Amino acid sequence: MRLFELHPSDFKLLTENFSDNEKQSKVLHQDGFTGIKACLPPPTKRAIVLIDPPYEIKDDYEIVVETIKDGLKRFATGTYLIWYPLLQRPEPQLMIKNLSHLNIANWLNVTLSVQAPASDGFGMYGSGMFVINPPWVLPKMLEEIMPILTKLLEQDEAAKFHLDSQI
Numbered sequence: 001m002r003l004f005e006l007h008p009s010d011f012k013l014l015t016e017n018f019s020d021n022e023k024q025s026k027v028l029h030q031d032g033f034t035g036i037k038a039c040l041p042p043p044t045k046r047a048i049v050l051i052d053p054p055y056e057i058k059d060d061y062e063i064v065v066e067t068i069k070d071g072l073k074r075f076a077t078g079t080y081l082i083w084y085p086l087l088q089r090p091e092p093q094l095m096i097k098n099l100s101h102l103n104i105a106n107w108l109n110v111t112l113s114v115q116a117p118a119s120d121g122f123g124m125y126g127s128g129m130f131v132i133n134p135p136w137v138l139p140k141m142l143e144e145i146m147p148i149l150t151k152l153l154e155q156d157e158a159a160k161f162h163l164d165s166q167i
Contacts, residue, residue: 001025002039004032033067040074047075052083061095068099068132079133086126088117099130108134108165110142112150116158139165
């Protein structure tokens, strides 16, 4: 396992949490968008890549798409998980549109809204996960678990989930 973190305090926490498993995991104080290039393709030819950027700058959404394009050239059979926030801004939805239009045979997109979007237009009201090359059992599992998860995490009556896939 390779973990990339730029933020100093988060890097310290990751290092502490994975210190008992130094043979199988490595925590690197660097940008994951660039660090992932050195890891693909993995020697085993099997891997899951989780991309969970802070999205603090709008360019992160475009960088995710470019990172996935590059990753798929290096390792087309990998499973890629891209977490993203649900916001009342166009960038998250544009990123999903761009990802779904890549030359990918199998993908899945699941979102969970835990509350209605804020009337002032600010804040996160849920999150999503775009999965490239998902395990074949994942859609059925999500259909079963998402109603339960939605009920457990709901903050108001607008809570809902949405599942979209091309498998």
